[in-house]
Amino acid sequence: MTVTTDLVSYEDALASYDPVMGLEVHVELGTRTKMFCGCSTELGAEPNSQTCPTCLGLPGSLPVVNAVGVESAIKIGLALHCEIAEWCRFARKNYFYPDMPKNFQTSQYDEPIAFNGYLDVQLEDGEVFRVEIERAHMEEDTGKSTHVGGATGRIHGASHSLLDYNRAGIPLIEIVTKPIVGAGDRAPEVAKAYVAELRELIRALGVSEARMEMGQMRCDVNLSLMPKGSETFGTRSETKNVNSLRSVERAVRFEVQRHAAVLGDGGTIVQETRHFHEDDGTTTSGRVKEEAEDYRYFPEPDLVPVAPSREWVEELRAALPELPRVRRNRLREEWGISEHDMQSILNAGAIDPIVATIEAGADPVSARKWWMGELARNANESGRSLDELPITPEQVARVTALVVDGSLNDKLARQVIEGVLAGEGDPDAVVEKRGLKVVSDEGALGVAVDEAIAGNAAIADKIRGGKVAAVGALVGAVMKATRGQADAARVKELILEKLGVSEG
């Protein structure tokens, strides 16, 4: 299936049109049980081992809503500055598709639990863009399909499909933005920053791990263009299941270029769903719908209304954690670093490890240095995230303590970290086993210093003559002789002392 799509350059597209976006994000909650039954949500279980009459839609079964599911929805709503409904209901969204055994999805229709909010997102240069939130509502996930007989598991060309309903009924919160206008050429960046900020927010609330790579957070991107100066929205396309931050940015960019090409040729945009392709960043048309979607929503008769008391809502509001953007700005000031550095730390997923390392006693500079240096590099090379590395913030803090008290220098500390990552035990155990101690025996150091001076008479003379900067060469020689296990600062002191020179 090769479809060539005409594109115009992004710059040309933006010269003639203003993009309008609408983002729909689904978040799978981290509850222990499903939204309407007590089946476990644990990942990795055998197929169809976490189902019951309710989530299989068997006759006579009745749903009961999960209190933590409702609480999580309210928390998300409050963190997004939404109003929380005083009274709302669930609704049936009717459709026939094998991923939903009940033949309807229990969702919310015209009475979402949260509505009218906003999320401020910070772009890389520090500019803050406000994304208005239309609503956040409660619903349930679908089962997982495996398509058999087609190429590479695609639904196209499959002879049949296999269904595992373990995921059917897992709580989902769908968060829908109002049309995002005015982002101009920064639309792709705004979209990405919004999804990133939402992910941070969800994690900070503790309602989900929101791991996009595991499908715990998924994004649908609606996009349309309107000619510059116009205020009438164009026809939109909806790109489904864009499941990484980078893909969100690429999908918006691609659709802007595609729409501009179609419109520029005098064509019209077809309102349709499109599929995003991770490999080349393009989108292709989904199945053309024979008729408009008609879900025949009606109030769910098997569930009673949810009417969160104002006391409960206020209790939840009072217990909200510091919001991620506010926290980042506070930390940035405390650490005295730039917006750009903070952005790198955020992108590396290093904020929490650094904070935990500081809490374990390290100074901010060292904590940042290790997590953004040695550890980030190791994580990168091994394809893991920082929190998956086999080293704890406490262990990193211990290494920095050993550096501060002079028992390790930087070079040795790196070896200790390497040892901890290799599973050789705690920092102290690695120091012991590998014999990594700064040589602080003044006698041994003195001998090494004397040898270095004797072996580099010309340099020693220069230093005696006042060229103190040349001392580096001698320090290097001593470090080499002690296989890096000397305290470089002390070595320098000793050399200058012996040569009768003082610094400054």
Next chain:
Amino acid sequence: MPGITREEVAHLARLARLELKAEELDHFAGQLDDIIGAVARVAEVADRDVPPTSHPLPLTNVMRADEVRPSLTPEQALSCAPAQEQQRFKVPQILGED
């Protein structure tokens, strides 16, 4: 109020995956029209001070604690499946060949 048309019945039948014959479409159009007409009489008494009701019991906030309860075994879950494969429900081709 306008009557239920034959086209509307055909549309509903399609959404409900029901195969109806031509004479059934006419038959049901009349019946559905009567039923909807009867239900519509509620609107005559409903007023601003009567809230819409979707449940006969005056209950709200019936919730359960987030505690795991036993599920069916996969064998039980699949026992009524017309077809199965790899411990999963086997369903016919979802997309028709274009």
